[in-house]
Amino acid sequence: MKEIKLLRNDRGITWGYGMPWYEQFMSLDKDDRLIAKLKFLKKYGFKTTNFMFGEIVSVSQERLDKIAQYIHDNDLSVNIHVSFDYVHSTEDEIKAHNDKAIKELYRLTPLLRSEITHTGANAGHRFDDEMPVEEKMQRLSKGLAPVAVECAKMGAHLCIENHADFYVSDYIELIKSTPNLYLFLDTGNTYFIGEKPLPAFIEAAPYTIGVHFKDHKVRPVYDARPIHFEIDGSPLGYGHVPLRECYKIMLQNRPMLDKLVIQFEMIVPYGSNDPINCLEKSIEFVNSL
Numbered sequence: 001m002k003e004i005k006l007l008r009n010d011r012g013i014t015w016g017y018g019m020p021w022y023e024q025f026m027s028l029d030k031d032d033r034l035i036a037k038l039k040f041l042k043k044y045g046f047k048t049t050n051f052m053f054g055e056i057v058s059v060s061q062e063r064l065d066k067i068a069q070y071i072h073d074n075d076l077s078v079n080i081h082v083s084f085d086y087v088h089s090t091e092d093e094i095k096a097h098n099d100k101a102i103k104e105l106y107r108l109t110p111l112l113r114s115e116i117t118h119t120g121a122n123a124g125h126r127f128d129d130e131m132p133v134e135e136k137m138q139r140l141s142k143g144l145a146p147v148a149v150e151c152a153k154m155g156a157h158l159c160i161e162n163h164a165d166f167y168v169s170d171y172i173e174l175i176k177s178t179p180n181l182y183l184f185l186d187t188g189n190t191y192f193i194g195e196k197p198l199p200a201f202i203e204a205a206p207y208t209i210g211v212h213f214k215d216h217k218v219r220p221v222y223d224a225r226p227i228h229f230e231i232d233g234s235p236l237g238y239g240h241v242p243l244r245e246c247y248k249i250m251l252q253n254r255p256m257l258d259k260l261v262i263q264f265e266m267i268v269p270y271g272s273n274d275p276i277n278c279l280e281k282s283i284e285f286v287n288s289l
Contacts, residue, residue: 011251011260012256012260014048015047015048015263015264016046016047016049017040018050018263019050024276025275028040034051034067035066041076042076047076048078048115049079050080050081051081053082053083056108064111067112068112071111071113078112079112079116079117079156079210080108080118081117082147083119083120086140087140094143098147105147114154115156115259115261116159116184116261117154118161118210119144119184120161121136123136123165124165125164134173137174140178144158144160145181148181149179152180157259158180159184159208160183161184161185162184162185162186162189162190162204163186164186164193167193167195168190168195168204171204171207172207182209183208184208184209185201185208186212187211187212187214187215187241187243188212188216188231191216191229191231192231197241197242198246201249205253209255209259210260210262210263211250214241214264215236215237215238216233216234216241217239218231218232232267232270233266233268233270234267235266235281235285236285237281247289264279
């Protein structure tokens with residue numbers, strides 16, 4: 001495959017790869033899986049990915065120095081995914097987590113050249129009948145607020161992903177009540193929670209600084225019990241998620257002109273064992289935008 005360069009800082013966008021990490025993508029470094037991810041970025045023209053908080057805070061200083069050097073030498077960045085169960089934890093547990101997270105983010109953010117900080121709700125879902133959605137959002141807001149303030153000071157603003165758990169509108173209410181918190185929009189997860197993608201994208205755009213660019217093939221299944229909505233993977237641009245329209249909406253309505261991180265989240269269709277072909281088709285689509 002010839003060398004491909006994705007759109008880099010065109011209109012303030014940083015293109016990246018989020019997940020999944022198929023073994024075919026991890027062959028570039030047999031000794032260090034984090035370095036293997038970075039080498040994959042470089043090979044295919046991506047500029048950013050995410051590391052989980054737990055996996056990066058636990059590495060030795062020698063290994064961290066090696067990772068940071070590779071990031072700087074190759075003009076890459078890594079965003080840290082840090083999340084916690086604020087809904088079910090005590091105040092003391094929340095404070096202990098936030099104190100540790102903020103301390104480590106101040107240490108790691110400059111080394112990894114993080115542009116954003118990524119989080120999730122970890123709060124069940126809006127249909128679990130555990131407690132009212134509004135109460136969950138209030139607890140999340142209170143817990144996330146101190147981290148959001150410090151991430152803004154670091155220049156790597158905190159953004160929360162719609163992780164097939166709550167509506168985009170639920171997250172927007174959370175963001176409105178939490179200073180310095182933004183949205184990380186997963187384009188495919190709208191289908192998982194029963195939202196129409198395009199209206200959700202329009203609603204999300206003014207609060208979005210990070211995106212999982214993901215596509216799906218979908219169909220309703222009436223002749224099975226329980227009746228359900230079937231969702232499969234797809235190369236980007238070949239499924240039923242209106243990604244081309246989403247891209248335009250994000251560009252025209254984003255809250256920060258200089259910060260929009262868009263990462264491939266590429267789910268290979270069921271039965272396929274060729275993620276490289278799926279990746280090539282996805283890159284071809286993105287380069288047509």
